[in-house]
Amino acid sequence: MKKTVALVASATAVAFAAPVAAQNVNPVVHELTGEVDGVCTLADSTPQPVQIDFGTLSGVDVGSQTPEQANGLTIICNDPDGGTLSISSANNGVLRRDGTNGGANNEVGYSFRTTGTITIPTGNLATQVNRTFNASSAYINGQSITLRFAANGVRAPSPAGNGGTISTVFAGTYSDTVTVAVTAN
Structure with a gap:
């Protein structure tokens, strides 16, 4: 009986080994891709265009x-x-009296600066201002800046020396259009 048991065990070992060696493995490869659109923009909760009123400059x-x-x-x-x-100005950094091309007594200067993530010191917008920023997760999540404007005064003492005042510009409404944009590098 011992011989029979040995033969059965030997036959079982061969029966399991043959199918494993005979398997034909063909791997299946999956290449996954996706695309993320570029987003480089400004978000503003203020209705457009943003109205900034300096009030009565005189x-x-x-x-x-x-x-x-x-x-x-x-x-x-x-x-x-x-x-x-x-950041650019349609009037090269001045408020112009509406209906004119500016010039003597038809322009009022103003200053401009930014605070926040991108800081631009006080100056004017006589030429376009450009500031580059590096890629970071902070910009993916959004970074805040604040644009700040202040108009120059136009009231001066009267040359008559009577304690009165004059205006250094013609009466009217003065305006400029400032455009702010973000572009991807």
């Missing part, structure tokens, strides 16, 4: 400015090369 002395008027924006950019914030 009540502000020459050499002084109106209180700052501000508008907050959020820069969102997922470009791996970062982006560029651009």
